[in-house]
Amino acid sequence: MKRWTKAITGVAAVALATAGCAGSGGSGGGGDDAGQNEDRTLTVWLMNGSAPETLTDALHKEFEQTHDGVTVKYEVQEWNGIQDKLTTALGGQNPPDIIELGNTQAPAFASQEVLTDLSGDVGDLNGDQWLESLKASGEWDGKQYSTPFYAANREVLYRTDMFEQAGITAPPTSRQEWLDAITKLKAKFGSDPQFQALYLPGQNWYTLLSFIYDEGGDIAEKDGTKFTATLTSDEAKAGLEFYKQLVEASGTTAPKDNDEQTPEQAGIFGQGKVAMMIGLPWEVDTATKDAPDLKAKISGFPIPSKNAGETAPVFQGGSNLAIPVNSANADLAKDYLKLMLSSKYQTMLAEAGMVPGASTDLSPLEKNPVSKAMADASQNGRAVPATPTWATIEAGQNPLKDMLTAYLTGAKDLNQATADANAALDAAFSG
Missing domain, CATH: 3.40.190.10 (Periplasmic binding protein-like II)
Structure with a gap:
């Protein structure tokens, strides 16, 4: 669980505060008409040890097949050093389009206004199935800046x-x-x-x-x-x-x-x-x-x-998913989140032994008594203060x-x- 607890440094906070004024965010993709006649690349950063390769291979194949001209550039990141790397990326004009955040990292980035406000998209992102603990960690000042991904508990x-x-x-x-x-x-x-x-x-x-x-x-x-x-x-x-x-x-x-x-x-x-x-x-x-x-x-x-x-x-510790405010492909990124948070891929997370962040179907975890015990307690999970x-x-x-x-x-x-x-x-x- 230590991997979800990387501290925000003073330098990082200054960089993020500056980045918050860098752009309006969310519109870089040009809306529904953008990129219809040109190829586009969706850059995704997920952490090492998070989504199993079978899941990401299937998800990226499906996403590209349903989005003509779009290529998913998938980059697996290491937890060691990710805080500084995210700070630099979010402070620039060309960040990845999807990022994974530890649930204790999410409030700090959200408060610096470098993540896209997803409050109006919760319903489209399987929001009625979200784990409450991870939902809470993705909220800041009454708005939703990141979605649940997966969780675990003792x-x-x-x-x-x-x-x-x-x-x-x-x-x-x-x-x-x-x-x-x-x-x-x-x-x-x-x-x-x-x-x-x-x-x-x-x-x-x-x-x-x-x-x-x-x-x-x-x-x-x-x-x-x-x-x-x-x-x-x-x-x-x-x-x-x-x-x-x-x-x-x-x-x-x-x-x-x-x-x-x-x-x-x-x-x-x-x-x-x-x-x-x-x-x-x-x-x-x-x-x-x-x-x-x-x-x-x-x-x-x-x-x-x-x-x-x-x-x-x-x-409950775990990870969230977010869209940087300066993403050039916010429209595609929301489609990606919608697919990742669908029952199909959340079930695959459960089959890999994780508590899915956006599904109440925990039956895959019940095949093993150890993972079943985690699943039994997971619906009564809490988060640390989202500060x-x-x-x-x-x-x-x-x-x-x-x-x-x-x-x-x-x-x-x-x-x-x-x-x-x-x-x-x-x-x-x-x-």
Whole structure:
């Protein structure tokens, strides 16, 4: 998920502000009559690892067949360095016609007025099927500047063989059942000093969001384009308290001052001494790279709610699609988006293991228990605050991480930890 969190730098913001005055945008293609008697090229930038090649090959072939004289120039971009590359492209007069943005990048670019306003096109772009979390990340000041593309969310990955041996007959469907499962796992395997019922690092703030959402809270509230932190609410505090309860109940040896990437939790899980971890479906492949026999023993279930039989809301990361305001082919670009967001190609995304951004048909994901668990929770997904400053917050000194470490280690009590994080978030929002 880190790949969706590239920070907007001060230099980039200046460049984009200048670019916002560069042209009216959207009309460079000349309207419906433009290019009827000449060849045109539609330049598309998608990110490495996003759309599978089978999808893009079929989509581009269909698009060219239905648009005489049009050639799709498809360029796969790398996440490393994409922030600067997008900033340069969007600040010029000849940007690509379609770009993929991480959902935490989208608000910053939208606020700089370098993306085409798509508010009037939502209905034509399968808008009634959009994932709400990605729709929200593409909005700015009451307008829609990008569309959902695909998403993913965390789940509990677990060892089916360990559950069976511990007498756990079904995956937990409530927080209490989750805690009961941990108790049974520790009773069965706790004599092994290396065993962990749940590997849970202290700074896994994505998981914390689920607990805060489940309590009915959030980390910020919105008023127009302004966000105000709400970490001192009773609901946010209750979510933080459950995180601590889970850490203490599990007996995890994960560091309290680092996240799931330091050390990489999938590698720890793959060593065979951990019964559960909270992660993304593709972490199964990472965990079993050196232990392929383990793969058949791993399944998943949604993060449980405190309400029995319900799943907790989940943070949803993903990508959006947008049209640069200075695109010379805005008319063609909208046709491209319409095709990409159609049920045909959204189904292909689901078949590739992603949560489609513009489809409620998740049946392709139900063929595998791990992807099914992600799909089951996906319709209750949430986004982080859609503010231009969020990417910088997440990539920098994240107040949520500092809060977790301070509270879990006892450096601060609940009230002080939440108050300090709240103040830090408010300062970052205003910055």
